[in-house]
Amino acid sequence: QVQLVESGGGLVQPGGSLRLSCAASGFTFSNYYMSWVRQAPGKEREFVAAISWSGGSTYYADSVKGRFTISRDNAKNTVYLQMNNLKPEDTAVYYCTVKLVRDYWGQGTQVTVSS
Numbered sequence: 001q002v003q004l005v006e007s008g009g010g011l012v013q014p015g016g017s018l019r020l021s022c023a024a025s026g027f028t029f030s031n032y033y034m035s036w037v038r039q040a041p042g043k044e045r046e047f048v049a050a051i052s053w054s055g056g057s058t059y060y061a062d063s064v065k066g067r068f069t070i071s072r073d074n075a076k077n078t079v080y081l082q083m084n085n086l087k088p089e090d091t092a093v094y095y096c097t098v099k100l101v102r103d104y105w106g107q108g109t110q111v112t113v114s115s
Helices: none
Strands: 004-008 011-014 018-025 034-039 046-050 059-060 068-073 078-085 092-099 103-105 108-111
Touching: 004 092, 018 034, 018 092, 018 108, 034 068, 034 078, 046 068, 046 078, 059 068, 078 092
Parallel strands: 011 108
Antiparallel strands: 004 018, 018 078, 034 046, 034 092, 046 059, 068 078, 092 103, 092 108
């Protein structure tokens, strides 16, 4: 079955960096766009970034543009989110997602940006 397993979250000071990973299985990874979304406490889930099948096209929310980079390794069935210059407002649970016949989500990984 489809599985998405995120890792790499943690506590970081403002201005710091983290790299999230999402290991995918149960579908042909290289055939699908992959996305990262996040949900902060008391807020709705919001789009963060997406990447095309080959990685040739990427898309970002305005709030993270220039600070976050999405990438993928189709040989490893893994999508990444490099997050630099983190801000307190980036604090959220981060999920990777894929749209097959329906949307699938991982369990999420907590990112906390605080001094």
